[in-house]
Amino acid sequence: MKRRPASVIFATGARYILPLMLLFAFFILLRGHNEPGGGFIGGLVVACGFALFALAYSVADARQILRVDPIQLIGWGLLLALLSGLLSLLLGLPFMTGLWPDFAIPAIGKVGTPTIFDVAVFLVVIGVVLNVVFSLAES
Amino acid sequence: MNLVVFLPLFVPFFTGIIGLLLWGKPQAQRVVSLLGGIGLTLVGANLLLTVIQQGIQVTYIGDWVAPFGITLVADLLSAIMVFVAGMMTLSTVIYAIVTLDAPRERNGFHVLLHFMLFGVIGAFLTGDIFNLFVWYEVMLISSFVLLVMGGERAQLEGGIKYVTLNLIASALFLSAVGILYGVVGTLNMAHLAILVPQVEQQGLITTLAILFLFAFGIKSALFPVFFWLPASYHTPPIAVTVIFSALLTKVGIYSLIRVFTLIFTTDTAFTHTVLLIIAALTMILGVLGAVAQFEMRRLLSFHIISQIGYLLMGLALFTPLSLAATVFFLVHVIFAKSALFLVGGIIHHMTGTYDLKKLGGFYRVSPVLSVLFFIPAMSLAGIPPLSGFWAKYALVRAGLENNQPWIVAAALGVSILTMFSMTKIWAEAFLKEADDGKLRENVPALQSIPAALRLPMLAPIIVLAVLMVVMGVAAEPFFALSLQTAEQLLSRTEYVQAVLGVQL
Numbered sequence: 001m002k003r004r005p006a007s008v009i010f011a012t013g014a015r016y017i018l019p020l021m022l023l024f025a026f027f028i029l030l031r032g033h034n035e036p037g038g039g040f041i042g043g044l045v046v047a048c049g050f051a052l053f054a055l056a057y058s059v060a061d062a063r064q065i066l067r068v069d070p071i072q073l074i075g076w077g078l079l080l081a082l083l084s085g086l087l088s089l090l091l092g093l094p095f096m097t098g099l100w101p102d103f104a105i106p107a108i109g110k111v112g113t114p115t116i117f118d119v120a121v122f123l124v125v126i127g128v129v130l131n132v133v134f135s136l137a138e139s
Numbered sequence: 140m141n142l143v144v145f146l147p148l149f150v151p152f153f154t155g156i157i158g159l160l161l162w163g164k165p166q167a168q169r170v171v172s173l174l175g176g177i178g179l180t181l182v183g184a185n186l187l188l189t190v191i192q193q194g195i196q197v198t199y200i201g202d203w204v205a206p207f208g209i210t211l212v213a214d215l216l217s218a219i220m221v222f223v224a225g226m227m228t229l230s231t232v233i234y235a236i237v238t239l240d241a242p243r244e245r246n247g248f249h250v251l252l253h254f255m256l257f258g259v260i261g262a263f264l265t266g267d268i269f270n271l272f273v274w275y276e277v278m279l280i281s282s283f284v285l286l287v288m289g290g291e292r293a294q295l296e297g298g299i300k301y302v303t304l305n306l307i308a309s310a311l312f313l314s315a316v317g318i319l320y321g322v323v324g325t326l327n328m329a330h331l332a333i334l335v336p337q338v339e340q341q342g343l344i345t346t347l348a349i350l351f352l353f354a355f356g357i358k359s360a361l362f363p364v365f366f367w368l369p370a371s372y373h374t375p376p377i378a379v380t381v382i383f384s385a386l387l388t389k390v391g392i393y394s395l396i397r398v399f400t401l402i403f404t405t406d407t408a409f410t411h412t413v414l415l416i417i418a419a420l421t422m423i424l425g426v427l428g429a430v431a432q433f434e435m436r437r438l439l440s441f442h443i444i445s446q447i448g449y450l451l452m453g454l455a456l457f458t459p460l461s462l463a464a465t466v467f468f469l470v471h472v473i474f475a476k477s478a479l480f481l482v483g484g485i486i487h488h489m490t491g492t493y494d495l496k497k498l499g500g501f502y503r504v505s506p507v508l509s510v511l512f513f514i515p516a517m518s519l520a521g522i523p524p525l526s527g528f529w530a531k532y533a534l535v536r537a538g539l540e541n542n543q544p545w546i547v548a549a550a551l552g553v554s555i556l557t558m559f560s561m562t563k564i565w566a567e568a569f570l571k572e573a574d575d576g577k578l579r580e581n582v583p584a585l586q587s588i589p590a591a592l593r594l595p596m597l598a599p600i601i602v603l604a605v606l607m608v609v610m611g612v613a614a615e616p617f618f619a620l621s622l623q624t625a626e627q628l629l630s631r632t633e634y635v636q637a638v639l640g641v642q643l
Contacts (some may be wrong), residue, residue, distance in 0.1 A: 075159035082152060088202075095145050097202040 006056070014056035021049035029122050030108060030115075039118035043125025050126075051133045059137045070131035077123030084116035141198040143189045144211045146182040147221045147260050150175060151228075155253035165244045169236050172249035176229035179256065183218075183225035190218040191620070195627075195637035197266070205266070205638050206327035212266035214634055215624040216466060220263045220393055223473055227385040228256050230599035234481060235378035237595045238488060243289050243376065251288070252382065255281035262390050266638055268402075269316050269326045271394060272309070275358070279305055282387060285379050286371060297371030304367040308357035315350040322347070329638035331402045332631055341405055348403035348410045352395070352417075359391025361451065362420040365444045369428060372443070373436035373493075377484030380436060384443050385477045389469060392450050396465065399454055400628040407457055414455035419549045422448025426556040435483045435493040435568070438560060439476065442519065445553060446472045452546060453534055461537030462625035467618055468530035471518065471610060475527060478515035478603040482508065485596055486568060489583040495564060499571035500579035508585055509569050511597070514604040516565065518611070520558040526610035529618060 025045035032038025054062035088097035100112035154175025161167045190196055190213055200209045213221070231252065239248055258278025265271050283305075287298035320326055322343055323334045338344055353364070360368040368388070372380055395414075403410055425445030432438035450472070453465025485508060486501070487493050502509045518525035521532075531554060538547040573579045585593060610617050627633055635643045 069162070071159060071162045075156055075162070078152075078156045078159065082149075082156065089142070094141075094199050094202045096200050 011056040014052050018049045018053050021045055021052075025049070025122075029118060032118055033109075033115065039121030040125055043122045044129060046122075046126045047129035047133065050130055054133065054137060059134050063134065066130065070127045070134065073123050073127030074131070075127075077120045077125075077127060079120075080123065081117055081120035084113045084120060087113050087116075141196050143182075143186050144196045144198045144213045144264060147179065147186055147225070148211070148257065148264065150178045150182055151253040151256040151260060154178070155250050155257060158247070158250035158253060162247065162250075163245070165241070168244070168247075168249045172232050172253065173229075173236065175253050176225070176232040179260075180222070180225035180229050183222035186213055187218040187222045190215055195633055197637050206325050206330035209270050210266035210327060210329075210638055211264045212329075212634065212638055213264055214637075215620070215627050216393070216396065217263045219466065219470065219620075219624065220389070221260055223470055224256065224259055224263070224386055227382060227473065227477060228252070230477065230481075230603070231378055231382040231385075233595050234381065234484070234599055235376075237592045238484065239376060239378055240289075246288055248285070248288065248378075251281045251285050255285065255382075256386075259386050259390055263393060266328050267326050268319070268328055268331065268398075272312055272316055275309065275312065275390070278387070278390065279309070282383065286375050286383075288375070288379075291374070294374040297374040300367045301371040304357055304364070308354050311350060311357075312354035315347055315354055318343075318350070319347050327638070328397070328401055329635045332635055333639075333641075333643060335402055336405050344403065345406045345409060348399070348406070349413065351398050351403070352410070352413070355391045355395045355398070356417070357391075359388045359395065359447055360421075360444050361447060362417055362424055365421065365425070365447075368444060369437055369440045372440040373434065377436075377480055377487065380440075381477050381480045381484070384440070384480060385473045388443060388447055389473060392447060392454075392469065395451070396454055396462075396628065400457075400462070401631055401634065404631075411455045411457050414451055415543065415546055418448045418451035418455050419546055420448075421445070421451060422553045423549060426553045426560070429560045430556060430563075432560075433495045433567075435486070435495060435564065436480070438495075438564065439479055439483065442557065442560070443476060445557065446476070446519070448553070449531070449534060449550065452550060453537065456534075456537050456541050456543065456546075457629075458537055458541060459622060459625045459629055460533060460540065462628055463618065463621040464530055464533035464537055466621040466624045467526075467533065467610075470617075471526040471530045471607065474603045474607055474610075475515040475519045478600050478607070479512070479519070481596075481600045481603075482512045482515070485585075485588075485600075488596070489585075489587060495567035498568040499573075500569075500582035502569040503572075503578070504582045504584045507597075511600045511604055512569065513565070514607055516561040518607045520561050521554050522558075524608075524611045526607045526614070528611060529614045533618070 025042040028037040028045060029039055029042035032042065050062050050066055053065065085096040088099055089095060098112055098114050100110050104110045154171060157171050158168050161171060196213045198211045199205060200211060235248060255278055258274050258281065261274035262271055262278060265274055283298065283302055286301055287294050322338060323331060325331055325334055335344055357364045372383060399410065422445045425441050425448060429438050429441035429445065432441060449468055450465050453461040453468060483493060486498065490498060492498065514525065518527040521527040531550065535547050535550060538550065588596065632643045
């Protein structure tokens with residue numbers, strides 16, 4: 001870590017809260033199809049976790065543990081969203097037709113193209129929010 | 140699945156994403172952007188040819204059949220607009236690659252340009268009025284950033300006016316869509332075309348029509364809500380101004396044409412008379428604003444407003460001939476305006492100023508540039524045999540056939556003033572020499588630009604100028620297509636049949 005954290009309690013707390021928030025965000029993402037939740041809100045939770053970390057330590061530290069540039073996250077998220085829509089074209093169906101497999105994965109449930117789309121939204125939201133937060137904090 | 144309709148949306152979106160993934164690598168972004176521009180032009184041409192040969196093309200996104208899901212519809216008007224948008228994107232990209240400053244390019248000009256085009260194309264293709272609102276937002280958010288990118292003082296000042304007025308327009312648009320849904324119970328435009336005449340409270344429909352007119356009026360810079368345009372369009376670099384002037388206000392006009400031919404046709408005696416009065420005031424006030432200007436970009440910005448008046452006049456007269464004139468005029472004015480802004484950009488590139496008082500002598504030094512200015516300028520003024528002449532001729536004839544001599548008088552008067560202000564640029568920037576009668580010194584020639592830059596800068600203007608001459612000399616096929624478009628818009632049956640599969 002490059003500089004001393006502002007508060008030892010806050011900094012120690014942030015290190016434990018971040019993984020919990022990431023897990024919780026993943027749970028929200030997956031339950032989102034039929035119940036409240038989904039990629040958008042899940043992405044916000046992830047972004048909050050990293051924003052908290054950036055407050056407790058520094059933006060540079062938060063960027064370091066994020067490992068990817070937030071702009072790249074936006075790009076990959078949008079690409080994933082586009083691909084989830086394009087899959088149905090292979091079957092001769094219109095763009096963005098929802099495709100669901102017959103089998104369900106234990107504990108998660110069926111994973112179809114709308115799930116992939118939700119993951120894409122998840123990535124885009126993380127990318128956009130963190131890009132805004134980091135830029136504001138750095139300037 | 141109808142890929143032909145989907146591809147023009149896919150290309151700019153995909154180009155934008157790839158550009159985003161190549162963030163921080165301007166060279167690679169340029170290549171991607173150029174390929175995206177070429178791709179969009181090609182799929183646009185493909186769409187237009189398909190629509191001409193096989194009629195209206197429809198696709199249902201997500202396999203949700205109309206009127207329940209979002210429908211993409213390409214009729215002749217949409218297809219023409221998509222094709223022209225592709226051409227303008229390509230021109231802008233070529234011009235931007237050689238002229239745009241490095242910081243703006245690094246900050247994602249190309250990415251934003253293609254995301255904006257994604258919104259523009261979506262607005263042209265959607266068959267759902269709420270979805271139209273969404274595409275407007277996609278387009279506007281990218282345009283906000285493009286407008287203020289660079290962060291110069293004037294840009295931010297113009298940006299605030301642009302953003303404020305456009306947000307008001309969006310709010311009005313959304314409220315109007317909400318009320319329309321409350322009254323009619325559908326958002327699919329073809330379905331609306333069937334259900335709106337059956338609504339009992341026709342007064343409410345007329346009110347809604349005016350609400351839509353106001354919302355789209357702000358977007359397309361009509362009287363009395365055009366003030367954001369001359370306050371903001373002259374502030375960004377010329378590459379941004381070109382694509383804004385070519386497409387953004389035209390999306391507003393496209394939406395007006397769409398709703399006032401497809402949906403709000405029950406009380407034309409009232410609504411289209413209002414349109415006609417607004418058209419006259421828009422063209423007159425626009426041109427009067429232009430006459431007073433000595434800054435080239437401001438002057439041209441006011442002309443955008445004035446030309447929008449002509450476009451609206453054709454819609455307001457509401458006959459096959461007048462609508463055909465509007466379609467023809469729409470394409471013509473996109474070409475003419477873009478070419479003029481591009482010439483202005485080259486002059487600025489050589490001299491560092493847009494101020495007509497400080498310019499002069501280009502006719503002697505750069506005859507090629509002079510010709511490239513002269514063609515679009517005279518075309519805009521409506522001098523035969525250029526494209527603008529036929530556009531205005533058809534409008535004037537439609538006005539006379541409709542027994543509206545006053546609008547014809549206004550249109551012709553505005554034409555003379557347009558001619559006057561084009562001559563002003565010509566006299567000031569191209570003909571004028573030093574005050575004491577001697578030849579002006581230090582006028583930069585085109586040759587002062589390195590050859591590697593000169594050709595890409597001139598190429599879009601040359602293509603546009605040639606197109607204007609072709610559209611003027613061989614106007615017949617273009618006008619026949621415009622007439623066919625107008626008839627398709629007016630009859631509405633083909634549109635409704637294509638989307639819903641039922642007769643109107």
